[in-house]
Amino acid sequence: MEIKDRADDAEESFSNSNTDSIIQIIDDDKIIRSMLTKVLQKSGYQVLTSENGKDGLAQYQKQKPDLVLLDVLMPEMDGYEVCLELRKLEGNHVLPVLMLTGLDDVVSVSRAFSAGATDFVTKPINLALLRERVKYALKGRDMYYEIQRQSNELNAILYSASDGIVTTDMEGIVLDANPAAEKLFGCSKEEMINQDFMRFIDFTKITDYDMGQDKTGGIENINIRLAGNRVNGESFPMEYNVNTISIGELRIKSYFLRDLTERLKIERLKGEFIQTVSHELRTPIAAIKGAVGILASGILGELPEDVQELVNIPQKACRNLENLVDDILDVTTLEDVSESVNYEVVSLRDILEKLISNYQDFAADNEIQILYENDSDVQLNTDSRYLYNTLKHLMSNAIKFSQKNDDVRINVLKDKDAFKISVSDNGIGISDNDKQNIFNKFSQIDNSSTRKQGGTGLGLYIAKASIEKLGGSLSVESVLGQGSTFVVSLAQGNIDDVDVKS
Amino acid sequence: MVNLPTVDFIILNELKDIMEESFSEMMIEFRDEIPSYKSRMTEFVTDAEKLFTLTHTIKSSSANLGFVRLSENCRKIEEGLRIDATMKVDSLVDECKNELDMVYLEIEKILAS
Numbered sequence: 121m122e123i124k125d126r127a128d129d130a131e132e133s134f135s136n137s138n139t140d141s142i143i144q145i146i147d148d149d150k151i152i153r154s155m156l157t158k159v160l161q162k163s164g165y166q167v168l169t170s171e172n173g174k175d176g177l178a179q180y181q182k183q184k185p186d187l188v189l190l191d192v193l194m195p196e197m198d199g200y201e202v203c204l205e206l207r208k209l210e211g212n213h214v215l216p217v218l219m220l221t222g223l224d225d226v227v228s229v230s231r232a233f234s235a236g237a238t239d240f241v242t243k244p245i246n247l248a249l250l251r252e253r254v255k256y257a258l259k260g261r262d263m264y265y266e267i268q269r270q271s272n273e274l275n276a277i278l279y280s281a282s283d284g285i286v287t288t289d290m291e292g293i294v295l296d297a298n299p300a301a302e303k304l305f306g307c308s309k310e311e312m313i314n315q316d317f318m319r320f321i322d323f324t325k326i327t328d329y330d331m332g333q334d335k336t337g338g339i340e341n342i343n344i345r346l347a348g349n350r351v352n353g354e355s356f357p358m359e360y361n362v363n364t365i366s367i368g369e370l371r372i373k374s375y376f377l378r379d380l381t382e383r384l385k386i387e388r389l390k391g392e393f394i395q396t397v398s399h400e401l402r403t404p405i406a407a408i409k410g411a412v413g414i415l416a417s418g419i420l421g422e423l424p425e426d427v428q429e430l431v432n433i434p435q436k437a438c439r440n441l442e443n444l445v446d447d448i449l450d451v452t453t454l455e456d457v458s459e460s461v462n463y464e465v466v467s468l469r470d471i472l473e474k475l476i477s478n479y480q481d482f483a484a485d486n487e488i489q490i491l492y493e494n495d496s497d498v499q500l501n502t503d504s505r506y507l508y509n510t511l512k513h514l515m516s517n518a519i520k521f522s523q524k525n526d527d528v529r530i531n532v533l534k535d536k537d538a539f540k541i542s543v544s545d546n547g548i549g550i551s552d553n554d555k556q557n558i559f560n561k562f563s564q565i566d567n568s569s570t571r572k573q574g575g576t577g578l579g580l581y582i583a584k585a586s587i588e589k590l591g592g593s594l595s596v597e598s599v600l601g602q603g604s605t606f607v608v609s610l611a612q613g614n615i616d617d618v619d620v621k622s
Numbered sequence: 623m624v625n626l627p628t629v630d631f632i633i634l635n636e637l638k639d640i641m642e643e644s645f646s647e648m649m650i651e652f653r654d655e656i657p658s659y660k661s662r663m664t665e666f667v668t669d670a671e672k673l674f675t676l677t678h679t680i681k682s683s684s685a686n687l688g689f690v691r692l693s694e695n696c697r698k699i700e701e702g703l704r705i706d707a708t709m710k711v712d713s714l715v716d717e718c719k720n721e722l723d724m725v726y727l728e729i730e731k732i733l734a735s
Contacts, residue, residue, distance in 0.1 A: 148675075151652050151683035158644040193678050222682050244633075244685035244693075247640045 141258050142183065144168045146176035146202060147191035147220060152245075156189060159247050160254070173197030177205055187258055189241075192221040192232065203235040214264055216257035220245065284377035288317045290364075295372065304358070304379055307351040317375070322347040322355060345380065357384050391452045398445045398452075405445065409438040440576075447578040450509060451561070454585045461589055466504045468539070469497040472530060475508065479515050487524040490515075498532065498539060500612060506586040507610075510594065513579035514543040514606045520575070521547035521604075538611045546603040555596060559584045626691040628724045633688035634732075646733060652687055653729040656722050663715050670707040674700055677718070684725070692721045 143165045145156050150171070157167045168183055170176035172194055180188065188206060192199035199219055206217060219232045222243040232240045238257055241250055278285055284301030288294050294317050297309045305312065305320050312320075325347035332341035341363050348358035357380040364373050412434045414420060423431065453459050476490050483490050500507070518528040522545045533540045550558060557563045562577035584594045587608055598604035638645045659680055666673040681696035695718045702709045 149679045149683050151648070151655065152686070154651055155641070155648055155683075155686060158641055158648065162640075162642070162644070193675065195675055222678060243682040247637070247686075 140164075140166075141186040142166045142168060143187050143189065143254065144170070144176065144180060144183070144185035145189045146170045146173060146194075146199075147189070148172060148194045149191065152191070152220070152243075155247075156245070156250070159251065163251055163254075165254075173199070173202040173205075176202060177209070180206060181209060186261070187216045187218070187254060189218050189220055189254075190237075192219055192228070200231055200235040203232075203237055207236040214261055216261050218250075218253060218257060284375075286312070286317060286375040286377065288373045288375070290371050290373065292317050292373070301377060304348065304377055305350050306354075311351065320349050321358075321360075322349055325355070325357075327357075328359075348377070348379070356381055388456070391456050394448060394452050398449050401441070401445050405438055405441050408434060409442070412438065444576045447576045447582060450582045450586075451578060454582065454589060461503045461506065463501050463503055465499050465501050466507075467497055468500050468532065468541070471504055471508055471511070472532075472541075475511050475515055476530075478512070479519065482516070483519050483528070486519050486522070488519050488522050489527040490519075490530070491527050492530040496532075498534075500539070500610065502590050502610065506589050507608075509586040510583040510608055511541065511543070513583040514608070517575075517579060518543050518545040518547070518604075518606075521545060523547065535609075538609050541608040541610075542605050543608075544603065544605040549600040549602050550596065550598040550604055551600045555598065558596070559594070626694055628689060628691050628721070629728050629732075630688045630690045633686075633690070637687060648687070649729050649733055652683065653726060653733075656726050660719050660722055663719055667712060667715050670703050670709075673711065673715075674703045677703075680718075689721075689725045689728075692718070692725050695721050 143160050145153050145160075145167065146169075147153050147156075148171050153169045153171070157169060160167050168179055168185055170179050174197055176188075176190075190199045190202055190206075194202075199221070203217055203219065206215065216238040217236065219235075219237040219240040220243060221228060221232065221240055229240055239253055241253065278298045281298060281300055284304040285298040286294060286301050287296045294312045294315050297312045299309075301312070302309055323346060326344060328345040330343040332343075341361070343359070343361045345357070345359040347355045349355055358377060359380055360375050360377045362373055362375045364371060412431055415423065416428070416431045416435060472492060476492060479490065515528065522528060526546050529542075529544045531542045531544070533542070559580050561581045563580075564575065564577040580594075583606075587594050587610070590610060592608060592610040595607050595609070596604055597607070637648075641648055659676070662676055663673070666676055677696040677699045681693050681700060684690075684696065685693040695714065699711050699714045699718065702711060702714065
C-alpha cells in the first residue's frame, strides 16, 4: 500500500499567499517602519508597529501577530533580547521572526540565530526580496501547523481505536503501539518498542489464515488467526491483519490486532446450542419416519392409491429434515476451530466403494448408473470422515442433477504430488455466473429443475470446507446444459500409492 | 574614494515601483524628519553612544531611499565611533548636516516633478 507523504499535501494547499496574516514591525526607525508598513499592506497583510522592544513585546502579547520583523540595533532593549523574550512567550518556537540588521558580519548573524531568529534581512532592505521571505516564512509556519493538526488527528484515532495497532519496521522490530495494543499484551508501549514483535505472537497456534495479493503478485495483506503472548506468559486467542505500507522510501508493517477470547466463547456456545437442538430434532424425526414407514409398507393393510400418495409426503419431508440436520451438524463441526483433524492411513478404494454402496439405492431410484474404475488402490494419510463428507455431497448432487438412464463417473488420477478424485455427470451443468456462488452457504441455483430436487443449499459449502480442512481443494468444470465435473484435489507428499491387482 | 551622488536614481525608482502611490508619502515623511535629524546631530556630537545610534538609523533609512551619499557619511561616523568612541567627529557631523540639506532639496525636486 502506497501512502502519499503528508508534507506534499500540505505544501499543495499552501501554495497561495496567506495574506490574512498579521505582521508586526519592531524598529526604532520611523522611516523604516513606515516603508515596510506600506510595502506589506500593499501585499495584503495587516501590519502592527512598535518603536521599541518593550512596547513591541506588550503589543505581541495582546495581538498575537503571525510574523515579526525585528530590528537589531535599538536603544534600551536590542533585537537579540527581544527575540529571546518572544521565544519564551511563545512557547512552541514556531513564530517566524525575521531580524532586520545593518550588520552582516558573521558574529552578528550567528548571534541573531542563537537568539532564535528564523531568518535575517540586511539593510538596506531589498523590499521585493523581503516580501518573498515573509511569504515563505508564513507558508512554512502554516505547513507546520497543518502537519501537526493531521498528526494530532491521527494520534487521536490510534489512541481511541479498540483494535490494537502496532507498527514495525521490515525486520519486525516494534516502532509504536497504541493503548489497545498495550492492554492486549499487558505491557506499556515502552516495553514493546525496539522489541521483536514475534515475541508477542504464537505461530504454533495458527487456526486460519488468508493472504491478499497486491497487483504485482507480492503478498501484502495477511489476515491470521492464532494466539498472542501476554507479557505475563499467558496465551490468548488472537487474530491480526498485517499490511505492508510504503511511504516514499520508508516501508513499515502495520498490524491490527484483536483478542478473540470473547468471540470464540460465543461461537462455542452457539455451536453447542445448534448441536444440541439438532440432536434433539432427530428423535421426533425418527418417530415420524418410523410411524409413516410402517403405514407405507402396507403391513397394517394395503393403502388406497390416494392415501399412498399422501403418505409419501411426510416420508420425503423426513428424508429432507434428516439431511438438513446432518448438514447443520456438519457445518457446526467444520466451523468449530477446536474440532481437530485425525489423520490415519486409509484406502481410497474402500472409501469410494462405501460411497457407491451407500448411494446405490438413491441412484437406482433416479435410474442412474454409477461408474467407477478401480484398477489400483491408493493409501491416503487423511481424516476419512471429512473426505467422505466431501465425496458424498458431490455424489448426491451428481445423481440429483442427471437425466434418467444417464451415468455418474468417478475417476482417480495422480498429478505430480496430488491425487485428483473427479465426480462427473452429464446433467444440467452450471453457468459461469453461478460458478461464483455455488460454494456459498444456502446457495441454490434458482430454476425449476433444481427446486424440484430439494436440498439444503449447504452441500457444496460442506464439501469444499471439508476438503479444505484436510489442506485440499475443490474445483468445478462445467458447461450449462452439458454436465459438470467436480474435482477434489488432495496433496499427498509422503504417501506411496500401492498397486493392488483387482 | 568614489564620489557618490546625493541620489541614486536606480534605487529611488525601484522604490517608487514598489511603493506606488505611497512613494510621495515616504519622501515627505523623510523630508520632514530632516530638521530633527540635524538638531539631534548637533546635540549628540559629544555623546558617542547617542550619535552612533542616530547615524546608524539614518544610514539604514537613507540607503533604502537611495540617498547614498548621506548613508555613506553616516556610515563613516558610525565606523569611526565603533573603533574609537572618543574620536572627534565634528567635521564628519558637519558634512552629514550639509548632505541632509542637499537631500532636502532633492526631495523637493522629486516631489515637484
